[in-house]
Amino acid sequence: MIGRPFTARACANIALVKYWGKRDGVRNLPAAGSLSLTLDALTTVTTVRFDPALAADAMTLDGAAASAKVLARTTTWLDRVRELAGVTTRAAIDSVNHFPTASGLASSASGFAALALAATRAAGLDLDGAALSRLARLGSGSAARSIYGGLVRMHAGARVDGDDAIATPIAAAPAFVADLRMIIAEVGGGAPKTHGSRDAMDHCAATSPLYAAWVACLDGDLRAAEAAIAAGDLEALGAVTEGSALAMHAAAIASRPTVLYWQPATLAALAAVRELRGRGVGAWATMDAGPHVKVLTRAGDGAAVAAAMAAVPGVTAVTTATAGPGVEPA
């Protein structure tokens, strides 16, 4: 029933096979599929209440009024929910990120996943996972994956309208998923991002001579990752994970002018991961549109990997995450 507030919690996720590039910017459709691990350590809790007394949507983020830009993006997105629910009522949204630090780790995935459940329920809708994933994708491509817990596959989809560009959960052995750890090494300074990921994707697609080859390599990487998961082979999954991240950054680095997210400590952290592997520790790096390094490993090596990352000069915080659940009422 409209008018009643609804609160939802969603976790962030980190792509093991990366998402970088769109086939349709308006519908926010990815150029290729991706594959991710939903993480328990990084969550967003969002409450939505539709209120006939409101003349416009209102939003707080971590207790403060959201910027005009964030509010405008959210209103555009909410219009789709209103359309589905057949209402025009404005909403009050309160969103809080429970992230270990204020590092600028991306919260758009957990944010739009939590919003998708909270807003649709508050609008009186009861959508299935596919419909929630589709809605979340309209807000942020990676949010489509945070609808589900554990290992998740995002599909590029083939339809022009993009209705098949949704995520689905991957059937993996529970023990395999439970044994996964993601060690998040934040590279500090907190210098603002030089490139927002949306603009950077578009710039890379338009100018990088390596972009088309990057998109073309994703199908093989997805198949290799899914085969590794089916076989419970962390070594193989780790190799694809690190290879996909480096190929994505390589495509970005070759943009003209360059899109180079790495800081000196990023390279030092990557070297530390290679050194761990040299010592027989199963550890594989991945990086997103920022300087931080995330390391995929198994539970038994988690403490050693976290200690090695904490010892890297320039690493300002280390968080150990396990597989987290999909979006749920809170």
Next chain:
Amino acid sequence: MIGRPFTARACANIALVKYWGKRDGVRNLPAAGSLSLTLDALTTVTTVRFDPALAADAMTLDGAAASAKVLARTTTWLDRVRELAGVTTRAAIDSVNHFPTASGLASSASGFAALALAATRAAGLDLDGAALSRLARLGSGSAARSIYGGLVRMHAGARVDGDDAIATPIAAAPAFVADLRMIIAEVGGGAPKTHGSRDAMDHCAATSPLYAAWVACLDGDLRAAEAAIAAGDLEALGAVTEGSALAMHAAAIASRPTVLYWQPATLAALAAVRELRGRGVGAWATMDAGPHVKVLTRAGDGAAVAAAMAAVPGVTAVTTATAGPGVEPA
């Protein structure tokens, strides 16, 4: 006349449009063309004397006996000179690198260019530039370019035997070439290279999903660089220079496992170059198969660029180079 020693001097060169990848490893034929600037600051002086009393080739490098590996590579290369001269006499080779530091800046280009002139003259041959370039290429792909001074174009060639894979000098306005400066910022530690460039090229060609796209982008970059030189447009030449270097490193970074030559200070130096450009200083970075950063600039900005590079933490030496001559008797 055979038996008389001959001494030649050659300069190193730095590619503005990069060479990275072979179409034939045996004949050492490049997968694509490249374009370079020969540099006065880094030279090799080599003396060759064919001596019937020698049972095997003998070689010193910087006054010390060359390693068995270097000697074997040189003997294989000298066999081609002996074939051309119709002799079987063994040679004594003394080669000295006049490089500003012992940093591991590549000396194979100046080394094989000096050797090409010294060995052929000592063997009684008098070859033209094309033949010298072809011979030098058999020793080191980049050595083919050091036969000539200033701006030089390496041609991939189309022949199976590779006889057309040679360098030619680029006709450029003398004032434009004289105004060029290359600021060489060495990134220290002096850690040994993780990947020799030959092995790394082969590994990249075999495993990087971005390698084919890298090779495919070279024709456009070569055309753009040649047009910039013809127009005397340093801004345009600089943009291609930095773009080509980053695309080459991107292709290498995407190798599986990665070929990552950068150290933390490499990134800091790249950031300093971007900052210089942000302040209106014409400065563009290039990097080869190692952690050093070389900055293309004009004479009037050379001191400012050199000072900025010297201020980067982790940069251990800075050298300013101008355009140098082709190989010549010394």
